[in-house]
Amino acid sequence: MKRRIYQSILLIVIGLSFLKINLDANQVIIDQKDADKGIVHISYVSPNKRRLKVIIEKGEGKYVYNLDAGGKVETYPLQMGNGTYKISILENTKADKFRLVKCTEVELNMEKIEEVKLPRE
Known part of the structure; x- marks a missing residue:
């Protein structure tokens, strides 16, 4: 009986952790x-107002940026030429450890790639 209760609790905890992610x-x-x-x-x-990182990758190239933890919209360049970019958002868990919050791909196909510019704030 106790074993079933522990198993049920464990399943609930695992389910809630996936829900949080x-x-x-x-x-x-x-x-x-x-x-x-x-x-x-x-x-x-x-x-938790933890440190956040944005990683923008294309092929062998990689740029790592800080991201505001308070929800401020920040703008990042896709500066490694045309192609598929992988964008990852990571949250600091402890010391130098981070967990992946979200990852997506973006396709860039510009005629004049040298015109990539960040807007002035």
Whole structure:
């Protein structure tokens, strides 16, 4: 009887942990409306106000940026030429450890790639 109760509790805890991961991913906004201009807009409200990182990768190239934990929309360049970019949002868990919150791909196909510019704030 006790074993069944423990198994049930364990299943509930595992289920809730998956639910939290999915809820966090739903709070991340990766706005691709200006991808044709070579930029993306990202925001995420960290429930724990932990450090956040944005990783933008294409092929062997990789750029790592900080992301505001309070939900401020920030703009990042897609500056490694045309092609498929992988964009990852990570949240600090402890010391130098991070967990993946969301990952997506963005396709860039610009005629004049040298015109990628960040908007002035």
